Amino acid sequence: MAVRVQRADFDIGAEVKRLTAGRTDIGAIVTFTGTVRADSAGSGVAAMTLEHYPGMTEQELARVEAEAAGRWPLQGSLIVHRVGTLRPGDNIVLVVTASAHRQAAFDAAAFLMDYLKTRAPFWKKELDANGRERWVEARESDDAAAERWGCVHD
Amino acid sequence: MTVKLLYFAWVREKIGKAEEVLDLPAGIATVADLVAWLKELGPEYAEAFTRPGVVRAAIDRKHVQPASPIAGAREIALFPPVTGG
Numbered sequence: 001m002a003v004r005v006q007r008a009d010f011d012i013g014a015e016v017k018r019l020t021a022g023r024t025d026i027g028a029i030v031t032f033t034g035t036v037r038a039d040s041a042g043s044g045v046a047a048m049t050l051e052h053y054p055g056m057t058e059q060e061l062a063r064v065e066a067e068a069a070g071r072w073p074l075q076g077s078l079i080v081h082r083v084g085t086l087r088p089g090d091n092i093v094l095v096v097t098a099s100a101h102r103q104a105a106f107d108a109a110a111f112l113m114d115y116l117k118t119r120a121p122f123w124k125k126e127l128d129a130n131g132r133e134r135w136v137e138a139r140e141s142d143d144a145a146a147e148r149w150g151c152v153h154d
Numbered sequence: 155m156t157v158k159l160l161y162f163a164w165v166r167e168k169i170g171k172a173e174e175v176l177d178l179p180a181g182i183a184t185v186a187d188l189v190a191w192l193k194e195l196g197p198e199y200a201e202a203f204t205r206p207g208v209v210r211a212a213i214d215r216k217h218v219q220p221a222s223p224i225a226g227a228r229e230i231a232l233f234p235p236v237t238g239g
Contacts, residue, residue, distance in 0.1 A: 050238070051162065051163060052238070053160070053215070053233070055215055056212055056215035056216075056231070059215055059216075060217075081238060081239075092239070113239060117238060117239035119217065119236065120236060120238045120239070121233065122236055122237065122239070123163035123233070123234060123238075124237045124238070125163070135163055135234065135237075136237045137235075138234070138235030142239075
């Protein structure tokens with residue numbers, strides 16, 4: 001289990017290779033990658049800046065990861081989240097889960113994404129093609145997605 | 155009590171600073187009390203907390219509710235709903 005917050009891009013293949021190196025007990029690996037869309041603001045997104053709460057972010061990601069490990073039989077997991085200025089097409093977040101069987105890996109990956117979206121202290125600001133800045137608003141559908149897994153106790 | 159306050163995203167932009175150390179008067183028991191008191195500090199604070207219930211809080215890096223007590227807090231962060239992922 002590992003979490004990282006970084007400015008640099010990540011290499012999905014290299015991350016999976018590192019997570020599974022020397023392991024023969026893994027039968028299923030799920031990766032989810034979130035990327036910057038160009039169309040989420042009315043006049044197009046030229047860039048997106050992500051800020052976070054250093055210290056709390058890592059703590060919340062680790063808490064969500066530990067919760068997933070308690071719910072599913074995972075052989076390994078990884079969350080990498082980028083901060084700083086990103087452009088359309090850039091990677092934002094990577095979640096990797098490894099398990100003996102696919103269902104646990106699929107479910108745990110979905111859980112990690114749903115929960116980190118509602119709990120990890122990141123904030124996105126979009127810059128549109130006209131140079132206007134706009135803070136991205138939280139979506140109720142994200143809260144609903146997290147709630148379907150039941151509550152995570154503090 | 156003296157506490158370090160941290161502001162993020164548009165809360166930080168509206169208040170015009172990322173953090174400050176404030177001496178809180180007696181009688182401020184909860185996060186909601188703190189926000190109500192901050193609103194009176196100046197127009198920039200009033201602007202940041204104009205929409206009641208929108209701003210979220212963390213005490214010592216853990217999510218808390220408006221009714222959560224702040225006694226013993228070293229660091230209180232105030233921020234908009236999170237938008238990562």
